[in-house]
Amino acid sequence: MNRRKFIQNTSKAGSLLILPSGISQISNSTNPNFTKTDFGKDFKWGVATASYQIEGAWDEDGKGPSIWDTFTQNTNRIKDGSTGNVACDFYHSYKSDIQLVKDLNFDVFRFSISWSRIFPEGTGQVNQKGLDFYHRVIDHCLEIGVEPWPTIYHWDLPQALEDRGGWVNRDIISWFEDYSSEVTRAFGDKTKKWMVMNEAASFCGAGYLGGFHAPGKRGFKKFYDAAHHANMCQSGGARVIRNEVQDAIVGTTISCSWIDPIDQKEKNILAAKKLDAFLNRLYLDPIVGRGYPTDAGKFFEKIAERVPDSDYEKLKFDFDFMGVQNYSRTVAKKAFYIPVVKAFQVPPKKRGVPEDQITEMGWEVAPDGFYKILKQLGEYKEIKRMIVTENGCAFPDKVEGNSVHDPRRVQFFKDYLGNMLKAKNEGVKIDGYFVWTLLDNFEWAEGYEPRFGLVHVDFNTQKRIIKDSGLFFKELLEE
Ligand code: NOJ
Numbered sequence: 001m002n003r004r005k006f007i008q009n010t011s012k013a014g015s016l017l018i019l020p021s022g023i024s025q026i027s028n029s030t031n032p033n034f035t036k037t038d039f040g041k042d043f044k045w046g047v048a049t050a051s052y053q054i055e056g057a058w059d060e061d062g063k064g065p066s067i068w069d070t071f072t073q074n075t076n077r078i079k080d081g082s083t084g085n086v087a088c089d090f091y092h093s094y095k096s097d098i099q100l101v102k103d104l105n106f107d108v109f110r111f112s113i114s115w116s117r118i119f120p121e122g123t124g125q126v127n128q129k130g131l132d133f134y135h136r137v138i139d140h141c142l143e144i145g146v147e148p149w150p151t152i153y154h155w156d157l158p159q160a161l162e163d164r165g166g167w168v169n170r171d172i173i174s175w176f177e178d179y180s181s182e183v184t185r186a187f188g189d190k191t192k193k194w195m196v197m198n199e200a201a202s203f204c205g206a207g208y209l210g211g212f213h214a215p216g217k218r219g220f221k222k223f224y225d226a227a228h229h230a231n232m233c234q235s236g237g238a239r240v241i242r243n244e245v246q247d248a249i250v251g252t253t254i255s256c257s258w259i260d261p262i263d264q265k266e267k268n269i270l271a272a273k274k275l276d277a278f279l280n281r282l283y284l285d286p287i288v289g290r291g292y293p294t295d296a297g298k299f300f301e302k303i304a305e306r307v308p309d310s311d312y313e314k315l316k317f318d319f320d321f322m323g324v325q326n327y328s329r330t331v332a333k334k335a336f337y338i339p340v341v342k343a344f345q346v347p348p349k350k351r352g353v354p355e356d357q358i359t360e361m362g363w364e365v366a367p368d369g370f371y372k373i374l375k376q377l378g379e380y381k382e383i384k385r386m387i388v389t390e391n392g393c394a395f396p397d398k399v400e401g402n403s404v405h406d407p408r409r410v411q412f413f414k415d416y417l418g419n420m421l422k423a424k425n426e427g428v429k430i431d432g433y434f435v436w437t438l439l440d441n442f443e444w445a446e447g448y449e450p451r452f453g454l455v456h457v458d459f460n461t462q463k464r465i466i467k468d469s470g471l472f473f474k475e476l477l478e479e
Contacts, residue, residue, distance in 0.1 A: 044432030046108025057091035064120025071214035080447035105477035112154035122158035167226035188245035253323030258369035271343035323389030329369025378428035392436035394450035
């Protein structure tokens with residue numbers, strides 16, 4: 001095998017300009033110290049996206065409002081005051097955007113379905129135009145040879161359902177089942193790879209406990225119920241896919257993070273264990289049949305106490321794969337003043353992590369943490385296979401002519417991919433890797449400033465420019 005050498009200096013990388021209508025110019029890029037072949041011929045390479053973050057067209061073709069429409073339009077809780085009303089305008093430019101996936105040599109386009117495009121009121125009357133849009137997206141993928149991988153739910157709950165209590169109302173289990181049946185019956189003949197949910201930890205924690213994401217609710221009681229109902233829907237939705245879609249490959253996605261105690265003091269080791277339960281295990285253990293992580297303290301016992309016994313069997317599902325999403329590591333310290341978990345996530349700056357190792361989100365670049373969390377999850381005998389369904393980073397970008405030289409992002413991917421390969425070579429069953437994300441987009445409460453894309457988006461003109469990091473993948477994945 002011809003192993004090409006790792007080139008550190010990425011600033012000489014060439015650029016490729018893509019206008020919405022297609023490719024105009026390509027030049028050279030960089031080489032990593034591994035090749036595509038090292039990951040195996042069946043390994044899936046993809047990019048991940050989410051409806052609210054890219055689609056725009058927030059009220060077009062009969063779509064009902066989602067909690068993110070309400071949250072962005074009616075509160076001032078988005079950093080730059082922006083909304084996803086237009087976002088990347090993917091609703092109209094889906095063809096040229098999916099063409100980018102193909103041009104960068106990825107196999108898979110992961111996208112999510114907006115519930116309120118299909119059911120404007122959350123339940124009841126189906127909006128055919130909403131279904132038609134995703135038919136067009138899926139058909140276009142199939143036409144140009146990209147695999148469409150839908151996620152049923154990526155945080156944009158119909159506002160009509162939030163008005164009835166949202167994730168806190170137990171009825172959501174049947175609302176979610178109905179919605180899942182509708183979309184799997186509509187698209188199940190065309191696409192077999194499905195993910196039920198995106199990061200229950202994030203939308204429950206940020207939306208129903210911290211209140212900094214939609215719907216902006218706070219409070220432990222709300223949180224306990226939202227988390228349990230989300231778990232019931234992860235497995236309930238999976239069961240629907242299994243029943244409705246012949247030969248389906250069924251997964252769901254979890255956010256996860258390797259957790260180190262700040263030092264070896266017993267209290268901080270315990271703080272790390274609690275955070276591990278809170279961030280990693282709460283949405284994973286119950287759905288693979290391990291129940292809630294009650295060994296990590298009273299908080300988790302409280303959640304478990306609220307769960308009717310008859311739910312435990314329903315919580316468990318035999319997933320074909322677990323979607324693993326990782327960005328950074330966490331460092332834990334005991335903090336008596338933090339309610340419930342009594343543990344504090346010490347920010348990288350406070351730990352003396354150098355500026356250039358901290359992303360625009362304030363997250364530490366921690367490729368070794370990626371390796372360690374993959375190994376940790378590799379210990380779950382209930383997880384048959386894993387796919388990394390999100391990994392990526394936001395750094396400030398500068399457009400220079402028709403180029404965006406983003407050496408820090410390129411380096412991030414080289415280091416993270418290298419660590420994933422190490423875990424894979426040591427026996428962790430990882431079948432794929434999806435980059436977060438294709439296009440710079442609406443980063444929730446952070447607005448448009450943090451840019452995660454392999455493709456730069458000018459939000460005034462909607463012009464796309466492939467960054468050097470996009471070219472890095474294009475070259476890595478070249479047949
Ligand atoms: C996780 C979420 O799934 C995605 O929506 C978000 O943009 C990325 N992480 C980056 O924060």
